[in-house]
Each structure stands twice: as C-alpha cells, then as structure tokens.
Amino acid sequence: MVKPIPKVGSRRNGRSSARKSARRIPKGVIHVQASFNNTIITVTDVRGRVISWSSAGTCGFKGTRRGTPFAAQTAAENAIRAVVDRGMQRAKVMIKGPGIGRDAALRAIRRSGILLSFVRDVTPMPHNGCRPPKKRRV
Amino acid sequence: MPHLLLHYHVPITTVHLRCSFPSPKPTAHIHLRSNPTTGATVKCMANPRRVKMVSKQIRRELSDMLLTDKVLQYAILPEAALGADRYLSSLTTISDVEVSADLQVVKVYVSVFGDERGKEIALAGLKSKAKYVRSELGKRMKLRLTPEIRFIEDESLERGSRVIAILDKIKAEKKTLADEDYEEEAESSVSAQDDRDWESDDPDEDIIYVK
Numbered sequence: 220m221v222k223p224i225p226k227v228g229s230r231r232n233g234r235s236s237a238r239k240s241a242r243r244i245p246k247g248v249i250h251v252q253a254s255f256n257n258t259i260i261t262v263t264d265v266r267g268r269v270i271s272w273s274s275a276g277t278c279g280f281k282g283t284r285r286g287t288p289f290a291a292q293t294a295a296e297n298a299i300r301a302v303v304d305r306g307m308q309r310a311k312v313m314i315k316g317p318g319i320g321r322d323a324a325l326r327a328i329r330r331s332g333i334l335l336s337f338v339r340d341v342t343p344m345p346h347n348g349c350r351p352p353k354k355r356r357v
Numbered sequence: 358m359p360h361l362l363l364h365y366h367v368p369i370t371t372v373h374l375r376c377s378f379p380s381p382k383p384t385a386h387i388h389l390r391s392n393p394t395t396g397a398t399v400k401c402m403a404n405p406r407r408v409k410m411v412s413k414q415i416r417r418e419l420s421d422m423l424l425t426d427k428v429l430q431y432a433i434l435p436e437a438a439l440g441a442d443r444y445l446s447s448l449t450t451i452s453d454v455e456v457s458a459d460l461q462v463v464k465v466y467v468s469v470f471g472d473e474r475g476k477e478i479a480l481a482g483l484k485s486k487a488k489y490v491r492s493e494l495g496k497r498m499k500l501r502l503t504p505e506i507r508f509i510e511d512e513s514l515e516r517g518s519r520v521i522a523i524l525d526k527i528k529a530e531k532k533t534l535a536d537e538d539y540e541e542e543a544e545s546s547v548s549a550q551d552d553r554d555w556e557s558d559d560p561d562e563d564i565i566y567v568k
Binding site: 255288289292314317318319321322323325326327330337338339340342344354355356357 | 407410411413414416417420421423424425443444445448450451452468470497498499514515517518521522525
C-alpha cells in the first residue's frame with residue numbers, strides 16, 4: 220500500500236473491525252480521474268481509504284457518451300450522494316487527467332453542498348522517466 | 358468521397374494529388390476550371406472524417422500542453438510562477454475543438470472554473486500565447502499547414518450548472534411544501550377521527566402513518 224496504516228488491535232479495543240457503516244466522516248478527499256473517454260470519481264477519507272466510488276460507465280452511459288460532461292456530472296452526484304448521508308461536510312478535490320470531466324465534476328461537487336476546501340491537480344508527471352507511446356499519425 | 362474545388366486560370370485538366378500523410382483515400386482528383394471572374398483563390402476542402410481526426414488530435418495535444426508546458430501554465434495561472442501551484446485558484450479545461458473544413462482555422466473552446474478574475478486572467482493569458490501555441494502545435498503535429506488558433510470562452514458548462522442549480526432549488530422547495538401539506542393533512546384527519554370516535558377505545562388512534 221502507499222501509506223503505512225498503523226494496525227489497531229481489534230481485541231484490545233473491544234471493537235470488531237467488521238463494523239463497516241456508522242462511521243461519521245466529516246472531512247474527506249474526492250479524487251476525480253478525468254480521461255478523454257470516461258470520468259471516475261472516488262471518495263476517500265483523509266488517509267486514503269475508499270468510501271465510495273462512481274464512474275460515468277457505472278451510471279449507465281456507454282461508449283462515447285461516457286466522455287461527456289453530463290456523464291461526469293451524474294457520476295459526481297452519484298458518488299457524493301452516498302457520502303453526504305455519512306455526514307461529509309468538507310472535502311479536498313484531487314484532479315487527475317486532461318478530460319472534460321474535470322470541470323463538470325467540480326461544478327457538480329460545488330452544487331451538491333459539500334464545502335470545497337482545496338482543489339489540487341495531481342496529474343502524474345514523470346521527471347523524464349518511461350518512454351511515452353509513439354506519436355499518433357493523423 | 359473527397360471533395361475538392363480548385364479555381365484557377367488554366368484550361369480543364371485532371372491532376373492526381375497525392376497527400377503527404379497516410380489517409381484512407383490517398384489520391385484525389387482535382388478539376389481545374391477556368392474562371393475569369395474570381396481571383397486566383399485556392400480552396401482545398403478535406404475529408405470530413407479527416408477533419409474530425411485532426412480536431413481530436415489537436416484536442417489531445419492542447420490538453421497535454423496545458424498540463425505539462427510551463428510557459429502556458431504560467432500564462433493561465435500566474436501564481437504557478439511563484440511556486441504556488443499546489444492549491445489551484447482556477448482550473449482551465451479545453452472543452453471542445455472545432456476545426457474548419459479546410460484545416461486552416463481552429464476554434465478552441467476553453468472553460469475556466471473559478472472566480473471572475475481568474476477567468477479573465479486565464480483567457481487573457483491564453484490569447485496572448487496564441488502564437489506560441491501555434492508554433493508548439495506545429496512542432497508536435499505533422500500537418501502541411503499549421504492552423505491559426507483562436508481561443509474562445511465556453512460558457513455552456515457554467516450556464517448548464519446554473520440551470521441545474523435552479524432546478525434543484527425549485528425541486529427542494531416543492532418537496533418541503535409537499536411535506537408541509539402532507540403533515541397538515543395528516544394532523545387534520547387524525548383530529549377529525551378523534552372527534553367522531555371519542556367514546557370508542559381505538560388502540561390505533563394515536564398512530565400516525567407517515568411515509
């Protein structure tokens with residue numbers, strides 16, 4: 220995994236780790252991966268553990284319609300609906316990728332009533348590492 | 358079908374034109390017509406499928422440039438030059454690219470997320486770097502003539518968002534009104550029942566069924 224999460228002894232605290240829901244999460248991070256053909260929205264807590272996710276494809280759009288801004292907006296609304304019930308009020312937004320879903324999803328998040336604390340762009344940028352795929356001839 | 362028109366001061370001949378880049382129909386016929394009234398204008402219309410491919414490729418290249426090119430990033434977000442690029446104040450996205458049929462003019466629709474000032478700065482920065490973008494595009498893409506690039510602000514996303522926000526507000530208001538009406542109705546019906554059956558001991562009297 221990316222971050223070492225300290226293990227909590229389940230027996231010592233008397234809490235079973237199988238308890239999934241009823242965790243109130245006031246702050247979270249919303250990851251938006253916007254490619255040209257699709258938009259994936261993942262909501263995690265501040266440490267990075269995924270709470271819920273949604274994408275344009277899972278919202279019923281297929282093919283070229285997944286890349287449209289309306290699809291990104293529906294995906295964002297779907298993902299946030301599941302979290303607003305958990306009591307999330309503030310969220311950071313991490314945006315990855317060049318697609319049109321960046322803008323549309325951001326607007327949908329702002330409309331939903333969640334307070335946006337920060338917007339960051341985390342598109343992976345190599346410091347000249349792997350060789351990129353060959354140029355498309357058009 | 359490739360459709361080519363050429364007005365020229367030469368008697369009718371047919372010429373084979375071979376395009377310098379691979380395309381599905383490499384050869385095309387040009388009919389040269391003598392036309393003394395118009396000037397020596399040369400118009401070359403490309404295959405509409407090719408126009409779409411070129412526009413998609415330009416979109417990819419421009420989006421990549423916006424993400425990676427330092428010069429452009431400093432133009433749209435001046436605080437990136439100071440190093441404050443972790444927390445963005447505005448986000449610029451290329452929403453659409455329209456290429457004219459002769460591949461000479463490209464209209465790039467840019468959507469900016471942020472406040473009014475950020476929008477102005479981003480668009481002004483992009484427009485000032487139009488020539489630089491054109492030269493960069495020429496280096497990245499192999500086209501016979503690199504098109505002229507025009508940046509246009511795209512307000513459609515924002516307008517759509519506003520409309521949806523208004524619709525949501527109306528829906529929420531209607532819902533609260535409907536809830537209030539429903540509660541009022543439930544209360545009045547229960548009190549009417551009480552008045553009628555005040556002697557009989559109805560065990561279900563106090564239960565209000567609410568959906």
